Amino acid sequence: MISVLKKKKLRFIIICATVVILAIPISFGIFLATPAGDGRNVQQFDFGQGQSLKKIAAALAERKVISNAGLFVFYGRMRGDDARVKAGYYQFDDGLTPAEILRRMVAGDVHVQRFAVPEGYSVYQIGELLEGRGLFAKEEFLKECFNKSLLRELGISGKSVEGYLYPSTYEISGKTTAAELVRQMVAQFDKVFAGKFAGQAEAARMTTREVVILASLIEKEAVRPEERPLIASVFRNRLNKGMPLQSDPTAVYGVRAFAGNVTKRDITRATPYNTYLIRGLPPGPIGNPGSGAIAAVLKPVVTGYFYFVTKKDGSHFFSTTLDEHNNAVRRYLKSAAAVVKQPSLPAAEYRNDHPRVTAGK
Secondary structure (H helix, E strand, O other): OHHHHHHHHHHHHHHHHHHHHHHHHHHHHHHHHOOOOOOOOEEEEEEOOOOOHHHHHHHHHHOOOOOOHHHHHHHHHHHOOOOOOOOEEEEEEOOOOHHHHHHHHHHOOOOEEEEEOOOOOOHHHHHHHHHHOOOOOHHHHHHHHOOHHHHHHHOOOOOOOOOOOOOOEEEEEOOOOHHHHHHHHHHHHHHHHHHHOHHHHHHOOOOHHHHHHHHHHHHHHOOOHHHHHHHHHHHHHHHHHOOOOOOHHHHHOOOOOOOOOOOHHHHOOOOOOOOOOOOOOOOOOOOOOOHHHHHHHHOOOOOOOOEEEEOOOOOEEEEOOHHHHHHHHHHHOOOHHHOOOOOOOOHHHHOOOOOOOOOOO
């Protein structure tokens, strides 16, 4: 009787042990393949260089991205990944499996957001885009754009980095500061200008700053890329004749975004940039031009054009004389108020006396 009871007890112990032994890998497998939640819990982590897998797992479990820190560490060590995880700024949600989280950390798949700077956008417009994307507050970004110590570091002699934030796509991580983003954009400008345009600018006897200022006007005026060289020729012809540039976008720079039209109030507003009222080039760029506009400045077509007016399709009609231009204004704008009158000041008063910049950008 005793032996039978002992056999039953032993059998029970064996069965329990077997269940436990089988349950461990099954539970482990379920842990690796099952997310901790439904993906609505999104967390960001800044894991430093040399941080242990144990501390990483604890942080993930504390913010409920994984359900078991110990199993996560065991899995990482079993794979030999405990020393292979890469430092960086990560974004995980509880809809990811622990296996996928570890895979991303070993691959260094850090969290970055791509941000594109459109051609011609001013620092103010870029700031609005950044704020709209939730990347930086507009004022935080603009503060760095006008940061005097940062300007000295970057070799920019103007009041801001306007003109040197090269239109391109940038990757922004959670650790990127507004100042670092500005540095990235200016570095890209320096790289492109040095590689493509520095020699041409020297041959044209223009400073980098003069090129960028004129290119920023062209970028704002040109709707169609193929018209950039024609608009450049108009501005160059006007500068050579000592005529005011009378570029509409300059009249609203720093006041509002240029949307293709200006009012009488705009063109009579006294600002340092309004080329209806100042002579020569404005004191700085009014936007951030791309390569096409810069190329147009350095290789404009040779024309006799001094005027242009926007047509309904966004293209422009170019004229050589004031009478021809006013006829085009009547035709395309259908507004007598828009007809340009010959400047009353003598031509000598419209000479291009914009000071040349001999150092820096």
